[in-house]
Amino acid sequence: MKKILNVTLLFALITTFLWNQSIASADELTGHAHENGLRYLISKNALVPDKNGSYRANDNVTRGEFASYLSKVLHLSENNGIKFNDVDDTYAYTLDIQLATTAGIITGYSDGSFKPTAAISRQHMAIMLERTIDYLKIPKGTSSITFKDNDSIISDYRPAVAIGAHLGIINGSNGYFMPEKNATIGQAATFIQRLMLLTDDKDTDIFTYAIKEISNGALVGNQGFTNFADAEKALTKNNQVIVENDKIVKMSSGYVVTNKYVALYSETIKDQIAVAGNTEMEYLSSDATQVKVRLADQVGYLKQADVTLIPFSLSKGRSYYINENGENKHVIYDHATNKYSASYIYGKAPAFMKPGESYFSWNGIYFTNGNGSSKGNAYNYYQFLPARATTNYTAQEIDEYITKKLAEIESSGAGIYKDATTKSKLIGLGTTLKEIETKHQINAMLILALAQHESAYGMSDHAQKLNNLFGLYVYDTNPLNKNFESVAANINELVEKFLQPNYITPGGAPGRNFANGAVIGSKAMGFNVKYASDPYWGAKIAGHYYRAEKTMGFKDAGNPYTIGLTTTTGLNVRPEPTTGNSPLFAYTRSGMPVIVTNKSTNGWYEVISDKLHTGPAYISKEYIQIIETVK
Structure with missing residues (x-):
């Protein structure tokens, strides 16, 4: 399938597969500015180590080497036997030079020479890349891109430089192209991989997934893979992640943020839940297409395209809770703008919250501090007060x-x-x-x-x-x-x-x-x-x-209801404290809040019925957990 990519995406190059014979040299390339392109040439058998096992990434690339890279990557096979007077049959790249010449990608000089061992200049590389674009029939469009040193570029080569820059294959530096400067093997590798990202050549293996390592707040290194399963098998460290086109798709721990409004199918309640954009959720696991998350206590799956995965060590900011003047303040982080965007106070701070210290919670009930240590549960009274309560205000x-x-x-x-x-x-x-x-x-x-x-x-x-x-x-x-x-x-x-x-x-x-x-x-x-x-x-x-209570004198919190949570599914609520009658209803889920009005009824709790009922209702004490609320 043809890959049409814009310039920005071209810079986010997909990495390549490490062949077994190159694993020993992985450290040499890891973190190199042109690591992606170098590994790509290695995977195509276009770049091989020298007798010392080095790929010489920072050495100048020669005209013969560059011709060879293109020949092997393009799988050129047609050869009309063209020869240059300075390329003999014993030269390592003779065949590749002939194949590239036959394809019209390279030409020699007027004296019949090719100068295969000469370092290639950036402008000569640009013209070879343009001929390759023509060979592959990639649409070039038109470009008016110029560099500050445009006059230094050979006039006949200026269109090739402009096209290469337009397609995102070659770049300058600070507005200069530096046409006479020699290119390195690493630069050549990057230029060729960028070119091949535009091709519809079915034999071109553009590797989709890569393993990167988190180091000093950044992602470094690459191992490239054609499929998610192979990348997943190669994960060996907790600080490694799998990326797809520079988007993290798997990590050992972290959190997930929704990119937009989504519908989460909760396996917990077997139903869909609407979730707003910029919602932080607990990361559980992921595969190539979806991410398993926990939203509060709801476990479900979301599409990779709809969320962003953020390892804790790469987090630029995260919503948190803080004890401010004895009150629990929730501060919201906007991941689209990377700014803290809003906050609200919703009750008194629990006793374990120290003033000025940040706390985190996936469900607003169970809190940890910044290093992940457990701090405790805190049920906000107003948030978990059942609706059947009666206010004390007139x-x-x-x-x-x-x-x-x-x-x-x-x-x-x-x-x-x-x-x-x-x-x-x-x-x-x-x-x-x-x-x-x-x-x-x-x-x-x-x-x-x-x-x-x-x-x-x-x-x-x-x-x-x-x-x-x-x-x-x-x-x-x-x-x-x-x-x-x-x-x-x-x-x-x-x-x-x-x-x-x-x-x-x-x-x-x-x-x-x-x-x-x-x-x-x-x-x-x-x-x-x-x-x-x-x-x-x-x-x-x-x-x-x-806040209304704070203004009015805390009449409700000052005379609070006792709240409990059910602890089992299919729990019957009865009109009398006995099993010898038909239940009023049953709670299908566990963890349902109830108001307990009497705890002294021979093994039963008297409760206010959630279903409209003129008298009290009863639940076996065995299935109710009384909770402490913050009020």
Whole structure:
């Protein structure tokens, strides 16, 4: 298949296979500026070591050697027997010179000589490369590329130099071509490999994969392979990676970043999960086409083309958590710009977090420090508080908080928040939220936190123009601008068509697998698994709840619910503390958060049912793990 590559890709040369006879000389070439091209010529039997085992990469290449390289790489076979008066039959490259002459790639001088042992100049090399381009029938296009020393190039050779530069085969330095300067064997090898990257010659082995070693924050060395399996077998060190066209496709450890919005099929829940671009995930393994990752606690596969693999030792920056004034601050790194781009505070810092020290977590629960040492679990209370909780705040207190918050954001001077105190769609929502809480048993403060996050405190375009506080029907792939007659109607639709039937009630609506725990949660559990592609959506909403509590006096955290996690699949939740009755429902997954209201019921925990139920519900103590929450 013809390979059409731009100049940038041509510089990212694919490496070559190490033949057994050249392994002893690998150290000589490893890290050489022209290592890729040299190994390519070796693989084609065009370059062989001298009697001392050296490939003389830095020696000047002769006219005879260059002709030989081209002849062997092109597998030339037609010979019309042309002879030069200074090339006798005993010369090592006589046959290759004849073959290249027959192909029209080289010519001699007017006196009948070829000067095979003379060092070749860069401009003479350029003309031979142009003739090879013509021989291979590679489209040359047109080029106006000139160098600062263009006048020093033989006038007849200037088009050849321009074409070579245009196709990315030859380069100058600081704008100069240096036409009379002699080329080295290493440079010649690179020029020829760049040329062959443009060919559709079926016999040309352009090696796709290479093993590189991480050294001092850079990738060095190359071993080239035609397929991933051979490259994988050759990995021997933890600091080695496999690259494909300079893209890392396998490593021993590191993390994975999504290049764009993707759908991850989770083997954990047997369902697809939407994942936003710039999401960091734990790297598990990879092959030539896909990467196995863990997103929070979801294990699945993504296409190589959709992600970037980053070894820890090559990381330029990574999202982290930090204890800032006793609060847990999450700082986000943008891998597209290589800058820390955003941050948010979403609760109090756990006791093990030392101020000023960076911590990392794949799921927002289990944290390690910078050297990977275990530090502990930290369940944010607001993030993992089940939705059936009842807030201690009244409608009036909620309205007073909204008024105060709107005044605060209006005073920030941000354009979107101009006139927030008079225009925000959150104004006066306290009564509506408390009515929803009573009727549907869904925490009023949780809904408020969700509204604040999704609607920019009621000031987003969807909120202002469509009364849509929650981005309902506004998907990453197909936004639908549905107009609601009122904000109250929008909240009721959120509850009655989304949260209640799909996200809170265990099992969800028939044919829809959205119920992964009745908490806002994360990509591990809760609404966040399916509701939003942002993996930190649940934590950000928890931050709104926390900051509201901070303003209002921590009435909810001061009188907290006891939260537990289920520890088995297929767990029955019963209307009485006995197995002698039909269950209300069953949790298909383990690790589901529940509110425990009584721990003294003869081997049972009394809990609040996630399925609407007028009385208490019960789960065997054996299958509930009480967790400590940070609040």
